[in-house]
Amino acid sequence: MNIEIKLKELLKKISMEQKELAELTGLSSRTISELVNNKTERIPKTALVKIAIALKVNDIRELIDFAEDQ
Template sequence: MVREIEIKLQQLLIDHKMTYQELSKITGLSTRAISDMVNNKQERILKEAIIKIADTFEIEDIREIIDFKK
């Protein structure tokens, strides 16, 4: 069985009415990196990026950001 990982950043942006550019300014991540995460094109995500996203959206459970696709 091949598992896939889902990055849930698009839904977080929608829920918080935030643009890529706004998230970029807050986190220091490039808009390109954010776009790649939203579109599940990024093969590796730095722990630092996950922490910045979690801090921005006040997330305690990493599964709100990244999880296995069902």
């Protein structure tokens, strides 16, 4: 079982580009890209909080969830 970051789907749903999210959160484009593409081993809590605030997410499961190994 892995942790899946669902940021790609969320951004697509609200028609927001990664660059715009980076600007809203103050996070680097690289950080956003790594999160969107599930390329990070450690998910910074501060990044999740900034993203949740910027996207008005109230339930953390909208951003991350468990995924079965493929």
